[in-house]
Amino acid sequence: MVADSVPPMNRSPIDVAFTLNGLEVAISIDPAERLLDTLRYRLGMTGTKEGCGEGECGACTVHVDGIPVNSCLIPTYQMRGTRVRTVESIDPADVSALLGSGATQCGACTPGVVMTAVWVWEHPELLESHTLRQLMAGNLCRCTGYDGIIAGVGQTLEENGR
Ligand code: FES
Ligand code: FES
Numbered sequence: 001m002v003a004d005s006v007p008p009m010n011r012s013p014i015d016v017a018f019t020l021n022g023l024e025v026a027i028s029i030d031p032a033e034r035l036l037d038t039l040r041y042r043l044g045m046t047g048t049k050e051g052c053g054e055g056e057c058g059a060c061t062v063h064v065d066g067i068p069v070n071s072c073l074i075p076t077y078q079m080r081g082t083r084v085r086t087v088e089s090i091d092p093a094d095v096s097a098l099l100g101s102g103a104t105q106c107g108a109c110t111p112g113v114v115m116t117a118v119w120v121w122e123h124p125e126l127l128e129s130h131t132l133r134q135l136m137a138g139n140l141c142r143c144t145g146y147d148g149i150i151a152g153v154g155q156t157l158e159e160n161g162r
Contacts, residue, residue, distance in 0.1 A: 005037075005041050006033065006037050006038070006041040006042050007030065007032075007033065007037065009029075009030040009033075010030065010032075011030055011031050011032065012031075013028040013029060013030060013031075014028065014029060014031050014077055015027070015028050016028075016029055016076055016077050016079060016080050017080065017081070018079040018080060018081060018082050018083070018084055019082070019083045019084065020039075020043060020045070020084050020085075020086070021045075021084075021085055021086060021088060021089040022089070025043065027042060027043075027076075029042070029076050029077065031075065031077055032075060033075065033076045033077075034071065034072055034073075034074065034075065034076065035062070035071040035072075035074040035075070035076045035078075035079060035084070036048060036050055036053075036060045036071040036072045036074075037076075038076040039062065039071060039084075039086060045086045045088055047086055047087040047088050047111050048060055048061075048062055048071060048086050048087060048111055049108055049109075049111055049112065050072060051108060051109070051112075051140070052072070053072045054072070054073075055070045055072060055073045056140065057109070057112075057139070057140040058070065058109070058112040058113075058116065058138045058139035058140060059108055059109050059111070059112045059139075059140075060072045060112060061111070061112035061115040061116055061138070061139065062084060062085060062086050062087075062115060063083075063084070063085040063086075063115060063118070063119065064079065064082050064083070064084055064085075065082050065083050066083070066085075066119075066122070067119070068115055068116050068119045068138075070138075085115075086111075086115075087111040087114050087115055090114055090115075090118060094156070094159075094160065095114050095117065095118075095156055097152050097153075097155035097156045097159060098110065098113070098114065098117075098149075098152040098153070098156060099152075100152070101148045101149075101151045101152030101155060102144060102147075102148030102151075102152070103144060103148040103149040103151070103152035103153070104144075104148075105143035105144055106142075106143050108142075109139055109140065109141040109142075109143075112139045113136070113139045113141070113149055113153070116135070116136055116138065116139050117136070117153045117156055117157075120132070120135050120136075120153070120157065121156065121157050121160050124157075127157075132150055132153060132154055132157075133146070133150055136149065136150065136153060
């Protein structure tokens with residue numbers, strides 16, 4: 001079920017501090033609260049989307065210490081001392097190729113696609129052992145048929161010197 005607010009707190013709150021897009025965050029949360037809900041409904045980072053809520057679609061992809069993760073699966077308390085990065089930290093100019101390639105239609109998958117693309121361009125060595133399509137396989141899209149996404153991400157990598 002897709003949440004539209006932070007779920008009511010049913011347990012004693014716990015304190016968590018981490019870095020979000022370069023800024024320190026310190027909050028009290030329900031121990032079971034998902035990172036996705038914390039980002040969207042407690043911290044206003046609504047760029048991160050919920051698709052399946054089950055770790056299948058990748059719409060909720062964010063980076064934790066530089067690694068893309070499904071924020072719908074991770075309890076926020078596990079973020080203690082980590083660096084969390086969301087799509088709000090990305091300069092739209094860096095991913096403008098996605099807009100012109102047919103990679104975005106409804107846009108629900110786009111923030112997750114962007115975060116995985118950023119991970120690939122920050123780790124170009126991944127392309128020595130994997131195809132771009134393999135690296136993007138965790139981001140499902142019900143609209144585009146994927147060719148536009150792969151073309152747009154590939155062009156984005158080229159424009160960023162990868
Ligand atoms: S909403 Fe997290 S993987 Fe689909
Ligand atoms: S553009 Fe609609 S789900 Fe990907």
